[in-house]
Amino acid sequence: MATDLKTIAFLGSPRKDGNTDLLLQEAVKGIESSGLSVRIFRLNLMNIKPCQNCGGCDETGECIIKDDMEEIYREIRTADRFILASPIFFFALSAQSKVMIDRCQSFWCEKYLLKKSLPPGPYGRKGLLLLAGGMKKEIGIQCAEATARAFFRTISVTEHRTLSYLGVDAKGAIREHPAALKEAFEAGEKLVF
Numbered sequence: 001m002a003t004d005l006k007t008i009a010f011l012g013s014p015r016k017d018g019n020t021d022l023l024l025q026e027a028v029k030g031i032e033s034s035g036l037s038v039r040i041f042r043l044n045l046m047n048i049k050p051c052q053n054c055g056g057c058d059e060t061g062e063c064i065i066k067d068d069m070e071e072i073y074r075e076i077r078t079a080d081r082f083i084l085a086s087p088i089f090f091f092a093l094s095a096q097s098k099v100m101i102d103r104c105q106s107f108w109c110e111k112y113l114l115k116k117s118l119p120p121g122p123y124g125r126k127g128l129l130l131l132a133g134g135m136k137k138e139i140g141i142q143c144a145e146a147t148a149r150a151f152f153r154t155i156s157v158t159e160h161r162t163l164s165y166l167g168v169d170a171k172g173a174i175r176e177h178p179a180a181l182k183e184a185f186e187a188g189e190k191l192v193f
């Protein structure tokens with residue numbers, strides 16, 4: 001068991017103890033059951049400006065905007081495991097998730113223009129995507145999955161697993177789901193195994 005395996009998580013829901021938050025909390029418990037810790041970024045509470053497409057990162061791979069993304073950039077460089085947890089809003093990832101992802105355009109430039117991928121580290125880079133949607137329409141999951149996949153691959157997370165739950169709308173409704181919280185716990189355990 002690697003004791004220095006580093007996991008970071010992004011919570012894209014504004015709702016504290018909402019469905020996405022509860023899924024993430026269970027995944028974190030699964031990771032903590034191995035004696036590891038997780039740093040959680042609650043994106044709704046952070047000061048992150050949307051990407052300005054200014055071209056400032058084209059030649060350096062570094063964003064020129066100075067805000068809370070600076071800390072996230074540092075952590076993305078050095079982490080081994082990544083969790084993105086988001087509600088489905090208008091058939092997509094939440095705005096909170098998307099603002100952070102768009103600001104990873106600097107990693108896109110580094111990888112695809114400067115041909116410098118983030119190094120895999122000793123444990124490889126793996127991800128977990130957690131999604132909760134109130135409706136029962138798959139299109140929201142498909143759109144969110146496409147964006148999350150592009151995000152993960154851009155930051156050199158070469159593989160990820162997705163757990164998605166539809167038809168959970170009211171705050172905390174995920175607790176009534178027969179398997180969701182258990183599956184999230186197990187996905188957390190497996191992510192760091």
Ligand SMILES: Cc1cc2nc3c(=O)[nH]c(=O)nc-3n(C[C@H](O)[C@H](O)[C@H](O)COP(=O)(O)O)c2cc1C
Nearest residue numbers: 013015018019020087089090091133134135168169
């Ligand atoms: C602005 C907004 C847009 C939404 N759009 C969708 C949608 O397109 N598809 C869907 O399945 N649910 C949609 N929902 C419902 C949420 O996905 C649902 O309430 C979910 O459980 C919220 O997760 P949370 O408790 O983690 O915030 C929307 C909710 C809001 C507030």
